Amino acid sequence: MKRSPRDTEASLRKISRRSLVLGGVQLGAAGILGWRMRQMQVEQADEFRLLAEENRINMRLIAPARGLIFDRNGIPLAENAQNYRIVIVREDAGDVDLTIEKLRQLIYLDPVELDRARKEIKRRSPFVPVTLTDQRSWEDIATVAVNAPALPGITPDVGLTRNYPLDEDFAHIVGYVGPVSDYDLSRIDDDDPLLQIPKFQIGKTGVEQKYERTLRGSAGARRIEVNAAGRVMRELGRDPGDAGGDMQLTIDSKLQNFVEARLAPALSASAVVMDTRNGDLLAVGNAPSFDPNKFVRGISVSDYGELTNNKYRPLSNKAVQGAYPPGSTFKMMVTMAALDAGLLNPGETFYCGGYHTLGNRRFHCWKRGGHGWVNLEKSLQQSCDVYYYELAQRIGIERIAETSRRFGLGERFDLPMSAVSPGIMPDKQWLFERYKQNWRVGDSLNAAIGQGYVLSTPLQLAVMTARLASGTRIEPRLVKSVDGVEPEPVGIEPLGFREDHLNYVRRGMFAVGNSRRGTAYGSRIEAADKRMAGKTGTSQVRSVVVRNQDVPWEERDHALFVGFAPYENPHLAVSVVVEHGGGGSAAAAPVARDIMLFALNDGLPPLENYPSSQRARIGESLSELNLRQNFRPTDRADRA
Template sequence: MRQSPRDTETSSRRISRRALVLGGLQTGMLGVLGWRMHQMQVDQADQYRLLADENRINMRLIAPARGLIYDRNGVALAENAQNYRIVIVREDAGDVDAAIARLKQLVDLDPDELERALREVERRSPFVPVTLTDQRAWEDVAEVAVNAPALPGITPDVGLTRNYPMGADFAHIVGYVGPVSDYDLDRMDDDDPLLQIPKFQIGKTGVENKLERDLRGKAGSKRIEVNAAGRVMRELGRDEGIPGSDLQLTIDSGLQNFTQARLSLGMSAAGVVMDVRNGDLLAIGSAPAFDPNKFVRGISSVDYSLLTDNIYRPLANKAVQGAYPPGSTFKMMVTLAALEAGEVTPDETIWCGGYTKVGNRRFHCWKRGGHGHVNLEESLQHSCDVYYFDLAQRVGIDRIAAMARRFGLGSHFDLPMSAVTAGIMPDKAWKTERYGQDWRVGDSLNAAIGQGYVLASPLQLAVMNARLASGTAIEPRLVKSEGGIETEVRGAVSLGLNENHLRMVRKGMYAVSNTRRGTGYGARIADDTMLMAGKSGTSQVRNITAAERARGVTSNADLPWERRDHALFVAFAPYENPRYAVSVVVEHGGGGSSVAGPIARDILLYALHGGLPPLESYPSYQRDEIRVMQESLPLRGAEGGEESSRA
């Protein structure tokens, strides 16, 4: 419908009025904005320039609380302690030397520590806080806080540092943390910004190292407002991050303390206790040990030299890193291989005249005059070498090696510990690959008595022993739970062996410890409810020449320490219903039955009793000696505090 000329004129006048009103409003608003901009940029420019210079917003990382580590009963093994420190931020400090000079007027600074800190200041980004000194008293921190306006870029801070309340007892298991280094950064495939914080602590060895990422947690952050002098004006916001996961180990701290103390009497020794039912590692001892707390802040060169120069190697975890000829503790593997292959029967006897001759070479039994006729049980009871020389020739190394691997020898167990060795369980193919040589009969005879190329760790011997006792392929377990979640028990399935064969071997081990002619009879348990089955081993570390044999083999006591035989003993108890398996190796200790056997017996008794065993558990003629030994042991109190001697 067409509009009339009059309507069109009226509509045009309305639009013109609206446009004028809107245009006027826009012009007014632009005028106000222009006036305000002129006021801020010209009239108030100096004021806003001062505010911009005096107040800046900084983002700083917050290190999360490291996860705690406990034993199986909730006793703290690694905890976090408050650490008062003084830090500097280079971009806020301006003249770093002048700022530190003023700081030195307030607190004493160690010259070496300060020199290291100044190197860090130069290397790090200007906004990264660098610790000038830590582990300070509260009075020092308060002094710096009060004088903050005169100390640009220097602020007091409080953080967490690692502490190991059990000291040396868990040094080889838990390990220790230390300041992150360039070497750590080079070898780690980790872009976590926390690692760029100077003196940030990371795991260096043991569980602390192997489970580093789980224990470390995730970084938090905070936004702070600082003025031109570097003084923190206020905190604007904070994100605490995610603490690391807490770990609970399978280790029993009381048993670990006793094991460590008992092993220390052997100078250089290692021992492992394992629950045969679920694979829990209850104690992993290596003596001598060291105080891990000395490494947390960076150990001194003097203290470190004392450790590295010690011939007993306190830094090495012999229980999992050490690989030793297992000696006669290996004979159970040869026995089972022969039984499963049908190469021997329990009642068959083999004549031992003191040696076996292969070609032009004699392989000697440890008993010079021989054992006469021995059967399977007697071969273990007396540890007759000639019996096993014979079995080795019948069975062959490949079948012996296959059996030994079923029991964990030559295997690498995936545990969160440093440098866990796989040992060596050789066979024909191994020698060809390793040396480019054929396997010889003499190699089999040496392997049959746990010598030659065969090497095993105390951990592997404990696993072997636990599998013998249980008849299952149980796997060792060190972490009981992580973050409150129980870890899996692995391998508790049958080994697939004839149970009668296992029973025969256990019976032979029982005879070792509980018959008068058994090699381990002197280390027996007197309590009939806790009788153990065991096997001693003595492994040579030197060759005995024909001339020496002719004039008489030199006794260990007359040899330098490093040329003496290793002493070994493996055992499980109670015999009728096995619960614990133990292995002990005493480096250059001499006889396995006389040196390692009593240690293994004592450790087993502590595990069985859940504390220091009563004297009634020992043969009556040994009780006075045992009482003196127990009183001399540096054992911790019930709550893991200061060391104490208990009768």
């Protein structure tokens, strides 16, 4: 049917309107699209360029070189050693098991270490490098490099790891580092991103732990180009960051080595050597010790079990953690308390018949037959217990405790070592708060001879002796400098005791080792310019008195000795505690004498310093000590 002209015209008008509407919509859409494209390309260009760069370029943290630790003479105690390691990238290796088997045919791989690496490979993305083995020799690295075409995905690498060149000598002082654990992250308030780096090492004990932030340094960074999957394509730049600060300790490594070697035969013992002029700790020894290098990479279960199950407690820093009854080394405190209170005349005598009676109880002297009439000097020289029972009953525990605290007993010293103990210096309030008991006179008598509730550490005993020798409130110091900057010197205040009172006690201590009836006469120093004043001590670990040789080692008495030298111009103080060693005169005094002579001579002493009858035996025993002979100075700016 033929359409009329009118119908045709109406249809054309409809098509024209639709075209205009459609064209308008299309034009509007194109306009909006053009406006948005202009906005993105011009107005937001910088923002999108930054987002694109961040998708293409990543920043990776670089662990800084850890600060080094030196002794007072520049000998390295903790350094950074090159760590040669072998890594594998799973996606490049193809058949991982086959590739590892090829590697095992070239170099030895520890099964335990390899098992740990296999688990790590499964957890990580296929393009992330995983360490198969570390601490390898250069020969192993060279072998892998030469055979690289046959070992797809395996690459030799190098980094830094902590090393302790003097190993056991400084294990309890410097401490050690180890990988960051979840436990570490839970107990420290530290948001440093370095702690998130896998296997990043932090200080676990000792100076390494206490000065962690100083030694750690600040992170560096490297800019790497990655593809869409996050795979590293190339490195674009590197900022190594700031290395940690170097530290210098007050310890003399040569003396420290001698102390460790001299204590070793004692099975379980500790010693502290202190400079009485400035408080520098010159040696802090413990026996037995352990190798901290084993902890750096993660100690094996068997090795750790041997340390924790050892009854001589090699992991314990006995010099600052061990709290022992001070025995007769405490008698100087009772004497000073009585003199200071004006309740003792130095020439006054007490009669010792072998015991002191309090009510219906007898407090015995160590010498069953008694010492007869005893004055101050003789009481120290022969360590008469009855003399101090009399003094304690006269002056009371409050004066004894107050005087002892002034000499450093019962005080926790602020030193960068783990678990420094405050010991116990009891008084009436302490006993009531601790045990809800009232103090009795018998408690004072026990305290007077360093028994009962009184507990002291070898460090505290060394401080006590240094203060007796100097008459000043000297404080122990372990850190000599940080990055070459020494702390501001602190004025040393007088203790506040009369000099003549101190001299009475010093003369009594001199008689201990230099009078024929002194308890340490067998451990005297013959050289007139090096003579030592000291005090022996024996502390009981059981209430029933029996001979030490008749009971197991764990039930024997502790042996103690404290001393200072040279007597005329003292600048060194020493304390020695031999756990379950028996008598202080037999077990502790000879060790202290040898340590003191080594320190005064800056090396093995001439045998003329010893009594003539002992020289042959001592010369032989000293020659058998396991001493280090090669102490090398180092450039503190040299960072391995």
